[in-house]
Amino acid sequence: METAEFYAEIKNWIADNAENDADSVLDGVCGMLRKDDRFGWVGFYVLSGDHLVLKNFRGEQTEHVRIKLGDGLCSLAILRDDIVNERDVKANTTYLACFPSTRSEIVVPVRWAGRPIGELDVDSDTVNAFDKTDEKFLQEIANLLSARVHSLL
Numbered sequence: 001m002e003t004a005e006f007y008a009e010i011k012n013w014i015a016d017n018a019e020n021d022a023d024s025v026l027d028g029v030c031g032m033l034r035k036d037d038r039f040g041w042v043g044f045y046v047l048s049g050d051h052l053v054l055k056n057f058r059g060e061q062t063e064h065v066r067i068k069l070g071d072g073l074c075s076l077a078i079l080r081d082d083i084v085n086e087r088d089v090k091a092n093t094t095y096l097a098c099f100p101s102t103r104s105e106i107v108v109p110v111r112w113a114g115r116p117i118g119e120l121d122v123d124s125d126t127v128n129a130f131d132k133t134d135e136k137f138l139q140e141i142a143n144l145l146s147a148r149v150h151s152l153l
């Protein structure tokens with residue numbers, strides 16, 4: 001499937017599920033993203049004080065269910081208020097390892113009232129899995145989910 005088509009399907013699904021609760025929508029988005037083999041693990045973290053707390057995810061259980069702000073690529077996306085697209089996690093000393101098979105990771109901020117309140121985090125077993133097109137569409141998806149993530153705070 002074309003990249004644009006793949007993401008359009010997810011965006012349409014979010015619109016079609018506008019009445020559904022946050023957990024089912026965030027879980028559903030994780031599941032839809034994982035249909036693409038590049039998406040090995042997909043999850044949402046929310047900012048709670050000085051920690052990021054894992055909420056909905058699809059993939060293996062991770063030990064990183066609470067991340068102290070300042071640690072890992074997940075924190076960088078919040079502190080920079082920008083996408084972190086690490087093409088080779090093994091070359092990044094900030095990276096917090098969750099799964100031995102992970103080779104690249106993208107973290108996309110979710111914003112509310114102009115400030116980051118959480119993030120969409122994706123681990124891939126492929127080096128350099130995500131490009132600028134993925135960055136654009138994943139940010140659009142994160143923006144569409146802003147109210148859902150805010151409701152989990």
Ligand code: SME
Nearest residue numbers: 062072073074095096098
């Ligand atoms: N690798 C992340 C930690 C979260 S796991 O990928 C699920 C990081 O460096 O912050």
